[in-house]
Amino acid sequence: MPTNTLITPSVVRVAEDVEDKIYNFRPQDTPLVSSIDRTKVTNVFHEWTSDVYRAANAANAAVEGADATYSSQTQPSQYNNRTQIFQDTVSVSNTAETVRKYGRKSEIARLKTKKMVELRRDMEAAAIGNGAAVTGTSSVAGQMRGLFGWIATNNSLATAGTPAAPNPITNTAPVAGTLRAFAEADLKTVITSVYQNGGDASVILVSPQHKVKVSTFTGNVQRTNEVADGAGKRKGVADVVLQTAFNFYGHDFGVSKVTPDRVMTGSGAGLINTAYIVDFDKISLGQLRPFESEQMATVGDAKNWQIRTEVTLIVRQESTLGAVRDLTATGS
Numbered sequence: 001m002p003t004n005t006l007i008t009p010s011v012v013r014v015a016e017d018v019e020d021k022i023y024n025f026r027p028q029d030t031p032l033v034s035s036i037d038r039t040k041v042t043n044v045f046h047e048w049t050s051d052v053y054r055a056a057n058a059a060n061a062a063v064e065g066a067d068a069t070y071s072s073q074t075q076p077s078q079y080n081n082r083t084q085i086f087q088d089t090v091s092v093s094n095t096a097e098t099v100r101k102y103g104r105k106s107e108i109a110r111l112k113t114k115k116m117v118e119l120r121r122d123m124e125a126a127a128i129g130n131g132a133a134v135t136g137t138s139s140v141a142g143q144m145r146g147l148f149g150w151i152a153t154n155n156s157l158a159t160a161g162t163p164a165a166p167n168p169i170t171n172t173a174p175v176a177g178t179l180r181a182f183a184e185a186d187l188k189t190v191i192t193s194v195y196q197n198g199g200d201a202s203v204i205l206v207s208p209q210h211k212v213k214v215s216t217f218t219g220n221v222q223r224t225n226e227v228a229d230g231a232g233k234r235k236g237v238a239d240v241v242l243q244t245a246f247n248f249y250g251h252d253f254g255v256s257k258v259t260p261d262r263v264m265t266g267s268g269a270g271l272i273n274t275a276y277i278v279d280f281d282k283i284s285l286g287q288l289r290p291f292e293s294e295q296m297a298t299v300g301d302a303k304n305w306q307i308r309t310e311v312t313l314i315v316r317q318e319s320t321l322g323a324v325r326d327l328t329a330t331g332s
């Protein structure tokens with residue numbers, strides 16, 4: 001190197017090389033909340049009614065000319081759930097909001113958007129994993145009952161311990177049994193029960209770990225298939241793909257889409273230890289207050305915001321859904 005050659009470490013005020021972006025590849029999908037419709041509710045205590053038909057009676061035959069006799073009449077079942085307020089806050093100093101930043105112009109706007117995604121994931125966790133509704137008071141936060149506390153009719157429970165299904169009418173949470181492996185026979189049993197009670201078992205909602213386990217179920221799976229090109233023509237033998245997983249589970253009553261939910265990796269028996277058989281059209285998210293953000297009172301040299309929503313889970317008829325409970329986290 002020649003004498004007195006100027007090299008980079010000696011240069012004054014070299015410009016920073018910083019990408020003007022913020023990367024976040026963490027999951028934000030919410031399969032349940034994103035797939036069900038919305039119902040407007042007007043109270044923190046929402047109620048609805050559902051009915052069922054009696055069993056078919058092949059011996060229903062009347063004597064010609066006989067007087068009519070009157071059968072006993074049954075009343076519909078009444079169901080309810082409580083709303084739950086999901087909220088988070090943002091406080092940003094006026095200086096932090098004003099200075100030039102990489103990846104965003106406004107720190108407040110970035111944080112408000114991020115909080116809404118996080119709250120949506122909180123809603124997903126509660127709508128699935130909450131075991132019982134909680135009545136709100138001046139010191140206790142109200143909570144909605146999730147799928148874990150709704151499905152009373154079609155359950156596969158552990159054979160060990162003292163497991164018990166929930167009772168949504170009395171607001172009784174389920175009782176966990178001894179954890180066990182996720183068996184295909186148990187899934188088939190619940191699907192059959194769901195079908196017999198009017199459900200279609202269109203979706204099997206599971207944690208990622210249980211999705212891996214479901215893919216080991218044998219059934220009548222062909223583990224290889226030939227890949228076609230864009231024109232639908234078969235490619236060469238070298239393009240045959242080994243299938244180690246499947247996304248649809250065919251059974252005697254139709255086909256269920258196996259949907260992994262990354263929120264279900266969270267703690268709680270209603271998330272990581274339970275697999276659900278559901279129809280999204282039989283569930284709704286009741287909205288008392290859709291997402292809103294409100295600027296709070298100014299305290300010091302900062303701007304303060306609260307982001308919130310208030311919702312509940314409406315299960316129109318729980319007997320059309322099912323659950324395989326008391327599963328180990330891996331399903332094995």
